[in-house]
Structure formats: C-alpha cells, structure tokens
Amino acid sequence: xxxxxxxxxxxxxxxxxxxxxxxxxxxxxxxxxxxxxxxxxxxxxxxxxxxxxxxxxxxxxxxxxxxxxxxxxxxxxxxxxxxxxxxxxxxxxxxxxxxxxxxxxxxxxxxxxxxxxxxxxxxxxxxxxxxxxxxxxxxxxxxxxxxxxxxxxxxxxxxxxxxxxxxxxxxxxxxxxxxxxxxxxxxxxxxxxxxxxxxxxxxxxxxxxxxxxxxxxxxxxxxxxxxxxxxxxxxxxxxxxxxxxxxxxxxxxxxxxxxxxxxxxxxxxxxxxxxxxxxxxxxxxxxxxxxxxxxxxxxxxxxxxxxxxxxxx
Amino acid sequence: xxxxxxxxxxxxxxxxxxxxxxxxxxxxxxxxxxxxxxxxxxxxxxxxxxxxxxxxxxxxxxxxxxxxxxxxxxxxxxxxxxxxxxxxxxxxxxxxxxxxxxxxxxxxxxxxxxxxxxxxxxxxxxxxxxxxxxxxxxxxxxxxxxxxxxxxxxxxxxxxxxxxxxxxxxxxxxxxxxxxxxxxxxxxxxxxxxxxxxxxxxxxxxxxxxxxxxxxxxxxxxxxxxxxxxxxxxxxxxxxxxxxxxxxxxxxxxxxxxxxxxxxxxxxxxxxxxxxxxxxxxxxxxxxxxxxxxxxxxxxxxxxxxxxxxxxxxxxxxxxxxxxxxxxxxxxxxxxxxxxxxxxxxxxxxxxxxxxxxxxx
Numbered sequence: 119x120x121x122x123x124x125x126x127x128x129x130x131x132x133x134x135x136x137x138x139x140x141x142x143x144x145x146x147x148x149x150x151x152x153x154x155x156x157x158x159x160x161x162x163x164x165x166x167x168x169x170x171x172x173x174x175x176x177x178x179x180x181x182x183x184x185x186x187x188x189x190x191x192x193x194x195x196x197x198x199x200x201x202x203x204x205x206x207x208x209x210x211x212x213x214x215x216x217x218x219x220x221x222x223x224x225x226x227x228x229x230x231x232x233x234x235x236x237x238x239x240x241x242x243x244x245x246x247x248x249x250x251x252x253x254x255x256x257x258x259x260x261x262x263x264x265x266x267x268x269x270x271x272x273x274x275x276x277x278x279x280x281x282x283x284x285x286x287x288x289x290x291x292x293x294x295x296x297x298x299x300x301x302x303x304x305x306x307x308x309x310x311x312x313x314x315x316x317x318x319x320x321x322x323x324x325x326x327x328x329x330x331x332x333x334x335x336x337x338x339x340x341x342x343x344x345x346x347x348x349x350x351x352x353x354x355x356x357x358x359x360x361x362x363x364x365x366x367x368x369x370x371x372x373x374x375x376x377x378x379x380x381x382x383x384x385x386x387x388x389x390x391x392x393x394x395x396x397x398x399x400x401x402x403x404x405x406x407x408x409x410x411x412x413x414x415x416x417x418x419x420x421x422x423x424x425x426x427x428x429x430x431x
Numbered sequence: 432x433x434x435x436x437x438x439x440x441x442x443x444x445x446x447x448x449x450x451x452x453x454x455x456x457x458x459x460x461x462x463x464x465x466x467x468x469x470x471x472x473x474x475x476x477x478x479x480x481x482x483x484x485x486x487x488x489x490x491x492x493x494x495x496x497x498x499x500x501x502x503x504x505x506x507x508x509x510x511x512x513x514x515x516x517x518x519x520x521x522x523x524x525x526x527x528x529x530x531x532x533x534x535x536x537x538x539x540x541x542x543x544x545x546x547x548x549x550x551x552x553x554x555x556x557x558x559x560x561x562x563x564x565x566x567x568x569x570x571x572x573x574x575x576x577x578x579x580x581x582x583x584x585x586x587x588x589x590x591x592x593x594x595x596x597x598x599x600x601x602x603x604x605x606x607x608x609x610x611x612x613x614x615x616x617x618x619x620x621x622x623x624x625x626x627x628x629x630x631x632x633x634x635x636x637x638x639x640x641x642x643x644x645x646x647x648x649x650x651x652x653x654x655x656x657x658x659x660x661x662x663x664x665x666x667x668x669x670x671x672x673x674x675x676x677x678x679x680x681x682x683x684x685x686x687x688x689x690x691x692x693x694x695x696x697x698x699x700x701x702x703x704x705x706x707x708x709x710x711x712x713x714x715x716x717x718x719x720x721x722x723x724x725x726x727x728x729x730x731x732x733x734x735x736x737x738x739x740x741x742x743x744x745x746x747x748x749x750x751x752x753x754x755x756x757x758x759x760x761x762x763x764x765x766x767x768x769x770x771x772x773x774x775x776x777x778x779x780x781x782x783x784x785x786x787x788x789x790x791x792x
Contacts, residue, residue, distance in 0.1 A: 156563050222748075229504055229562035230747055233704060236506075237743025240697055244736030351736075355693060359574055366567055401579040408575040412556075415568055419560040 120394055123270050128392035129385070130271035136384025137281040138346055140377045141339035142361035144288060147368065147376040148332040149212075151295070151308050152325055153219060154228050159235040161358035162242025163211045163333050164340030165351060167204040169246045171341045172257045172349050174200035181255060190250060197260040201341055208337020209330040211242065216329030220322060224311060243351050259345035280342050284377065287335070292373045304328060360387075363407070367414040369421070379414070386410050470613060478613045480726055482681060484719035485616040486674045489623045491702045491718040492711065493670030496627070497550075498700070499708020500636070501663035502643035503562055507569040508699040510576035511550055511668055513691025515542035515675025517580065517587045520596045520685050524588075535599035535680070542679065543672035550668025551661055558660035573693050581688045588685030598680045612681065619677055623670055624711045630666065639663050698735055701742030707753020717754065 142160060149157035176192040183189040215238050223231050246253075259276040266273055295301040303324050306314040315321050339361075340354065347353045364380030389395065390403045398406070470478055490512055497505050519542030522533040533541075553572055557565050581587050588594040598607045599615075606612045630636045641649045642656045649656055678686070689695075698721075706717035721742070725733050749757055 156566060229502070229566070232563060232566060233504060233700070233743060234747040236697055236700070237704075237740045237747060240694070240701075240736050240740030240743060242740075243694075244734045244738075244740050247736055248732075248734055351694070352692070356574070359570060359693075362567055363571070366564075401582065404575045404578040408571050411571045412568060415560070415564050416556055419557075419564045422561075 124393050125389075126269040127271040128388045128394050130269050130273060131392060132385035132388030133281060133381065134273060134277040134346075134384070135388055136364070136377075136381030137277065137284050138343050139357060139360040139364045139384055140284050140288075140380035141280070141342055142336060142358055143364040143368070143376045143380040144284070144291070144373055145332040145335035145339060146361060146365045147370055147373055148291065148335065149329060150365070150370045152304060152328040152332075153231065154308065155219070155232045155235060156362065157235050157332065157336075158232065158358070159212070159215050159238035159242070160332065160336035160339075161355055162239035163208050163215075163336040164343070164358070165246050165354045166211060166242050166340070167208045167337030168257065168340035168344045168349055168354065169250060169253070170207050171200050171204040172255055172344065173250070174203065175258055176255065177258075182253070190253065190255075197258070201260050201338075204341045205334045205337045208340070209334040212329045212333020212336065213326060215333075216326050220325040220329065224321075224325075243355075247351060254348055254350040257344040257349050260341070274346075276342075276345050280346075283342070288373045288377050291331075295373065300324065300327075363411045363414070366411065366418060369418045383407070383410065466614075466617060470610060475609050477723075478609045479681075480723055481719065482609070482613045482616040483678070484722035485613075485620040485715075486678050486681065487699070487702070487722045488620050488715040488718035489674035489677075490671050490699060491706075491714055492623055492627050493667040493672075493674065494699060495703045495708040495714055496630075496639075496663055496670065497667035498703050500631070500639045500643060501660050501667075503554075503558075503565050503660065503663070504700070505550075505553075505569040505664070505667070506566055506693065506696050506700065507550075507553065507573040507576070508671060509691040509693065509695035510573040511546045511671040512675045512678070512699075513581055513688075514549060514576060515546040515672040516679045516686060516691070518542040518545045519676040520588065520679035521586050523596050523599075523679060524594060525597070532597065535601060538679075539673075539676035542676040543669060546672030546675060547665050547668040550671070551665040554661045554664030558657045558664070570693065573696055577688070577692055581691060587688060594685055596680050596683055596685060598683065616677060616681075619673065620715060623673060624715060627670070627711055635659070635662065694736065694739075697743070698739035701739040701746065703753070704746030705742040705749075705754050706746075707749070707756035709752050709756040710759065713753070713755020713758075 142164060145160050146157055149155070149160070172192065173190070174193050174195045175197055176190075177194055178184065178189065178192045181190045181192055215235070219231055219234065223234065259274070261274075261276045261279040264275040266275070266278070295304060303314070303319045306317070306319050307321050307324060311321060343357055344353070347357070360383055361380060364383045365376045367379030367382055368375035368377070369379075370376075387403070387407060390398050390406055470481075490508065493511075494505065494508050497503055519538050522538035522541050523535065525532045532538075549572075553565075553569060557568050598605070598612060600606070601615075606615045631640075638649065638654045639659045639662065641652075641654060642659045646656045649659070702718050702721050703714060706714045708714065721738065725735055725738060746753055752760065
C-alpha cells in the first residue's frame with residue numbers, strides 16, 4: 119500500500135521538478151512552432167546565460183578554488199540587473215542563430231537545420247568551457263534562500279517562484295499565440311512559409327522575434343534552473359533532455375501541453391525516486407523514464423502521421 | 432587527328448607492361464609506403480592515437496550508413512560504441528565469473544551483437560517516423576545507457592579500478608605492442624571500408640539509398656522503407672560494434688565513462704557531417720584528423736566542444752556532400768574546364784586550315 123506521506127511529498131517534488139524542466143520545454147516548443155526544428159541550441163544558450171548570471175552575482179569567496187590562483191573572480195552584483203543581462207544575452211544568441219536558420223536555411227530540410235542547432239549548442243558550450251574551464255558551481259537564487267514545508271516536502275522560495283513565473287509565462291504566451299494577430303502569423307509561417315510570404319506575412323521579422331523570445335526564455339531557464347542544481351555543462355544538458363521529453367509528451371504543439379508534459383515527466387521521476395512504488399535503483403528509474411518518453415514519442419508521431427494522411431485525403 | 436595518351440597513367444616497361452599507374456593505384460602504393468615507413472619514425476603516443484583514429488573512422492562509417500544512406504540522425508553513437516567496448520572488455524577480462532577470459536573473436540562477437548541489436552531495436556518502432564523523433568529517442572537511449580549499463584562497475588570496470596583488458600591474439604598471432612595493434616586497426620578499418628563499399632553497390636545498399644531519396648517510389652517498386660531503415664540502423668550498429676570491440680583492448684583497461692557520453696555522440700556526429708558521406712576515404716581521413724587534432728593542438732587548448740561544434744556548423748553549411756564531396760566537385764569542375772578549353776583549342780586548330788572565312792569575325 120502506498121504511504122500517503124511519501125506520495126504527498128513526491129507530488130510536491132514532482133511539481134518542482136516539472137517546473138525545472140518546463141522552462142526549457144516552453145522555449146523548445148516556441149521555436150519548434152516557428153521553424154519546425156528541435157532547438158538543441160537552447161541548451162547552449164541556457165548554459166551561457168547561467169554562466170553569465172553566476173559570474174555577475176556569485177560571491178568570490180564561495181566559488182570553487184577559492185584561496186588559490188585558480189579561483190574565479192566573480193563580481194557579486196545585485197541579482198536583478200544580472201538576470202536582465204543574462205536574459206538579454208539569451209535573446210541575442212538566439213537572434214544570431216536565427217539569422218542563419220531563418221535566412222539561408224529557411225527552406226532546408228528540418229533534420230539538417232536541427233543538426234545545425236546541435237552544432238550551435240556545442241559551440242556555445244565550448245565557449246563557456248574555454249572561459250570557465252571545469253567550473254561546477256553553486257549558483258545563488260534571485261529569490262533568496264528561504265524554505266517552507268508544503269505537504270511534508272521541504273520547498274524553497276525559489277521553487278515556488280519558478281512555478282508561479284512559469285505558469286504566468288505560459289498563460290501570456292498561449293494568449294499571444296492563440297488570440298493575437300502575431301500568433302496567427304506565427305502559425306501561418308509554421309504551417310507553410312511560402313504561403314505565409316505570399317499573403318504578406320513578414321516572415322523574417324516574425325521568425326526572428328519568436329526566436330529572440332524563445333532564446334530569452336532559454337536564458338531565463340538557465341538562470342532559474344542552476345540554483346536548483348549546479349552550474350555545469352552536463353547538468354544543463356541533462357535538464358535539456360528532460361525538457362525535451364516534456365515537450366515531446368506535449369506533442370510539440372501547445373505551450374500548456376508542453377508544461378503538462380514536463381509536469382508529467384517530473385511526477386514520474388519524483389515518484390520513482392521518492393519511494394512511492396518502493397525502492398527503485400537509479401538505473402531502473404532511467405529505464406522507466408525512457409519508456410515514458412518512448413511511449414510518448416510513438417503516440418505523438420502516430421497521431422501526426424494520421425493527421426497528415428487525413429489532410430492528404 | 433592525333434590521339435594523346437591519358438595524362439593520368441604511366442606505362443611501365445618489361446614484365447610489368449600493361450600495368451598502368453592510375454591515380455587509385457598511385458594512392459594505394461603511396462598509402463602503403465606511408466604506412467610502412469612513417470610509423471617507424473614517430474613516437475609510440477602518435478601510433479596509439481592513430482590506432483584510435485582508425486577505430487573512430489570505423490565508428491563514423493557506421494554513422495554514415497545511418498545518416499548518409501538512410502537519412503536518419505542518431506545521437507546514440509557513443510552509447511553503441513561504449514556498449515560494445517564494455518561488453519567486449521568484460522568478456523575479455525581475466526577471471527570472468529571464475530571461468531577465465533574469453534578468446535578475442537567470441538568476445539568481439541558478443542560486443543558487436545549487443546551494439547547491432549540495440550541499434551536495430553531503436554529503429555524498429557521509430558523507422559516510420561520523421562527524423563526529429565528519431566533524434567529525440569536516440570538521445571534518450573544515449574542517456575539511458577550512460578546511466579545504466581555504463582555505471583555498473585562489474586561491466587565497465589569502474590573509475591580507477593585495477594582491471595586489465597589484454598590485447599588480442601588472433602590465429603596464434605599476438606598483437607601485444609602498440610605498433611602491431613596499429614597495423615591490426617588499420618587492416619580492420621580497410622576491411623570495414625571495403626565492406627561498406629560493397630554494400631553501397633549491392634542491391635540492399637541501393638534500396639537504402641532509394642528509401643532516403645523517395646520513400647513512395649521505393650514502396651511502389653516493392654522495397655519496404657521500414658525494413659531498409661531498420662537494416663541501415665543494424666548495419667550502422669554492426670560497424671560501430673566492430674569499432675568498439677577493437678577499442679576495448681586498445682587501452683588495456685576499461686576506458687573512462689566520459690568517453691561515451693552524449694557530448695561524445697555529438698562530436699562523432701560532426702565527422703560525417705563535415706566529411707560528407709560520399710567518399711569512404713574522405714570519411715576516414717576526417718575521422719583520423721578529428722582524433723589527432725585535439726592532441727596535436729594540445730598546447731593551444733583546443734576544446735573538443737568547439738571542434739565538434741565548428742564541424743557540425745561548417746559541415747551543415749557545406750551541404751550534404753560535405754568537405755570531401757565539395758573537394759571532389761571542385762576537382763571535377765577544374766577537370767571539366769580543362770577538358771572544355773582543350774576541346775575548344777582542338778576545334779580552333781581543326782577550323783583554321785579549312786578556314787570558313789568567319790574566323791576573324
């Protein structure tokens with residue numbers, strides 16, 4: 119029989135984990151809806167923004183290697199301007215990527231552009247590794263260190279703020295995508311670039327704008343997720359894969375569904391790790407999560423295929 | 432009209448009469464000369480690194496079958512390679528379950544079968560889907576392997592464990608020195624390249640290409656796109672498995688887990704993207720260069736992330752034929768221009784004596 123205390127605690131942890139994955143999932147869906155590619159580059163953007171935020175805000179006495187000549191000379195700025203700069207960096211890097219992806223590569227096969235995005239992710243990761251080699255740092259939260267107990271789970275103010283911010287962003291973006299003229303233009307570009315161009319949609323302008331917003335979100339994601347984990351290339355990549363799974367479970371279609379997908383993935387992870395179903399080794403947890411992703415991909419891909427067939431008939 | 436002999440061949444006298452030194456023959460002879468002489472004068476470190484480069488080339492050939500022939504992008508290259516490395520290493524290790532180490536060939540078969548089956552298993556349910564979903568799932572497989580099989584110390588050996596994986600003995604011949612192993616890896620790479628070449632020209636190779644080019648046309652002529660995509664993944668897994676099986680004894684101890692993580696998959700993916708999948712020699716050359724370059728430029732701290740990223744971006748921008756294909760195109764273009772100007776010259780020569788009277792116009 120399930121232990122109610124463990125179930126409740128796992129539920130809360132699952133929501134926090136889902137929020138962690140949800141930030142990048144939302145930015146992935148946004149760029150997928152625009153260009154029909156999986157924007158792996160957001161992993162690199164999130165990493166660059168997270169590193170910038172850490173460099174500007176961290177206390178030098180708390181960085182690794184403190185007291186040696188290998189210590190990082192971080193700046194200890196106030197958090198708010200550092201967050202803004204990190205988000206702007208995300209938008210700028212995404213604009214740089216989009217300049218190529220929506221220009222010269224606008225009509226290239228999706229898989230090729232996705233491979234290009236993988237290259238972008240590696241380049242951005244390489245740049246951070248060149249500037250801060252081997253860094254694996256603790257990042258201060260923009261929302262302080264406070265904690266509360268909710269349903270038996272110890273939750274930080276940071277986690278609560280991330281969930282609230284994420285829900286707010288999804289509502290706003292969903293409204294923009296579904297209810298505004300810009301949203302209609304976005305969907306038109308996503309469905310058929312050439313047709314959208316023919317009816318006078320400013321394709322390049324809208325595409326660049328959406329990429330900038332998704333890049334800013336990825337940058338914000340980098341800033342918000344590292345205080346919950348650690349700052350390092352492997353950590354961001356790990357979260358990116360979970361976020362990708364969330365986006366896939368949401369069908370890469372709508373922002374609320376992506377958030378739901380991320381939450382579902384967070385719940386599965388929290389319950390398997392938290393002991394709701396008894397003790398499960400970390401290896402088996404990965405297999406279960408992989409199975410969830412696998413089933414999700416099969417369902418989504420089959421649905422898309424049948425929609426395509428219906429459209430053809 | 433005089434006939435000029437082809438410029439690219441040279442007739443040899445005596446008993447070798449009839450044997451022409453065509454460019455491929457010159458290439459093979461040059462390569463044999465380089466392979467025979469150069470290793471005698473370089474440090475063992477470079478010999479070792481070149482062996483790793485040859486094995487990377489085999490891995491990349493496997494990826495080229497999946498990426499170039501079947502048009503699918505797999506992000507599980509390092510996972511398949513690591514699986515074969517660790518399984519083969521586990522079977523080769525002395526004192527396995529009290530039964531002693533396995534001989535190399537059966538151990539190799541074990542590693543290769545695991546990599547082939549794993550690759551085909553991912554392809555079976557996904558071969559009908561678009562490439563983006565295949566990418567996501569292969570990425571999932573990569574992470575799962577990293578966090579399951581590779582973390583079990585009884586298979587991978589564990590970090591810093593004192594576990595020895597012996598160099599192989601094949602048909603009574605011991606490949607126990609770096610130099611001998613270097614030649615073994617080179618021969619295996621050549622065999623893998625020939626195998627790939629033969630497969631590309633075979634009925635099945637052409638079917639895989641047709642499925643990538645036009646699925647509906649393939650289905651119309653009775654070729655199952657699903658079946659041939661699965662075959663491409665299996666062949667890719669097989670070649671990667673071979674590379675892994677020979678990598679296991681290269682280090683003489685289980686390699687670190689960090690060599691088979693997702694970033695390594697991306698680094699491997701960059702090689703066929705840069706080289707293009709049109710020429711096997713181009714693939715092998717770029718693979719060896721990618722293996723040796725970071726070590727050669729160690730003093731400049733060349734990041735493998737930057738190298739891989741630049742490779743993926745540069746290769747994508749070069750187009751599907753990659754660097755090798757672009758070079759071949761440029762050479763072909765140069766030859767065409769030369770031939771055209773030669774033809775134009777011949778026409779002028781033949782036109783002048785008969786003189787139509789329009790030559791000065």
